[in-house]
Amino acid sequence: MIDLYYWPTPNGHKITLFLEEAGLPYTIRPVNIGAGEQFRPEFLAFSPNNRMPAIVDGAPADGGAPQTVFESGAILLYLAEKTGRFLPASPRGRIETLEWLFWQMAGLGPMTGQYGHFNVYAPEKIPYAIERYGREAQRLLGVLDRRLAGRAFIAGDEYTIADMACYPWVDPYAGAPMDMTPFPEVRRWKEAIAARPATQRAYALTAQVNPNAGKPLGEDERRQLFGQAPR
Template sequence: MIDLYYWPTPNGHKITLFLEEAGLPYTLRPVNIGSGEQFHPDFLAIAPNNRIPAIVDSQPMDGGPPLSVFESGAILLYLAEKTGRFLPADLRGRTVALEWLFWQMAGLGPMTGQYGHFHVYAPEAIPYAQERYAREAQRLLGVLDRRLEGRAFLAGDEYTIADMACYPWISPYAKAPLDLAPHANVRRWHAAIAARPATQRAYARAADPRFARPAELDEAQRRVLFGAPPTP
């Protein structure tokens, strides 16, 4: 029913988290972002921003032809509305879940991504950038920690797409781990999600040999990964 155009990145994991929780049948369509497959015309037809993930739903709710969706937040919202799951039905609960979904899309993801770029992938150390994004990542973790005080999940007792969006962005870089020690609520919440069987199934998908990546990127791979189309 769902074709998921995927690579095992934090944004890719968001969608496998949902699909495994919901039990929706899906097929993984690898898009190797290190070799430039995100620039192929067939992929750009469904994801014009040349970024994973994207989906094609062969059985959309309106009964029409297959429907493609790009941008991970939009995909999570689409799937939540399709299944009637992981998004509160009441106005206030839905509003809170969407606030934190958009917070992740606008803040936690981009800022943690920049942290990773300058600490892991940049060809030279730029101390100003490293310090800037380390501080911002810690600030955002503090925001998340305060939100989780006295709550099981971001919207309260219910696990939602907001949690699925944020979870993969909590210290995703093994070579430059973020300090989670000051954020006890984040650590408790993160451990609870990690223990969910669906989370374990979702991350196990990344072990597929099709997603094997080199231990180190060469210059051409680094250029492609960060937005330059591969040289013909």
């Protein structure tokens, strides 16, 4: 059994997408990041960057003690290797998938996240930041659109952890929708993933785990999310 320390954010969705697709048994352990639960010592013991998601795998492949994994990209890679699924077996297919997994971790996620922060959550509008991250998010969508031309999924015909990593970070903010008109390949790809039953099950967890999802943040939630000094 896998314990998933989770809150319904784009990074959290990555892991539920995998678990639902693979049919692995798991238990959600909510980490309410608006209430500061990511700073609890028992969570920091295996997720030292005070970020979720993280997992504890009670039945690792080596048969040893429970395996902890933090960082969403590392979790996807761990689960793919554990199950032998959603990561091509061929060396070239594997490296292509990992290239795009790391592209998401280093580029699409952080840049789209900053776009969302300055458009939705920042206490004051900063035009330079809004334009800077908006342009970069659009540029990255262009990179992804070109990659998807002639391919069903990012690594080819197979749905992989690269798709699971990127999908939640494409236009994720209802309060600041992005102009997707210039990216027909991304729109086609996103619609195909959204139609998958596992995707629908994964996203249905949002309302179960956080009934307040989508509502404006309270001052204490804002402080917990954006005002914490390093510990």
